[in-house]
Amino acid sequence: MEGNQKIHCTVGTCKYNEKNQNLCKLQAIQVEPTKNCDTKQADESMCSSYIYEKDKQ
Numbered sequence: 001m002e003g004n005q006k007i008h009c010t011v012g013t014c015k016y017n018e019k020n021q022n023l024c025k026l027q028a029i030q031v032e033p034t035k036n037c038d039t040k041q042a043d044e045s046m047c048s049s050y051i052y053e054k055d056k057q
Ligand code: SF4
Pocket: 007, 008, 009, 010, 011, 014, 015, 016, 017, 018, 023, 024, 025, 026, 029, 047, 048, 049, 050, 051
């Protein structure tokens, strides 16, 4: 990621989430369309870089 861009995120169950700072620890994330979702709202997109905080990978 170039410049001063940041990824703001409040998904507290993700292992990459910097809790209480509203930030993602990753330099870049992958966003993908949500399957079978055609609402024309924000829920059509999802962060596929998410990993549950208790997963070890
Ligand atoms: S990987 Fe995605 S869900 Fe996890 S903290 Fe970063 S932006 Fe949020």
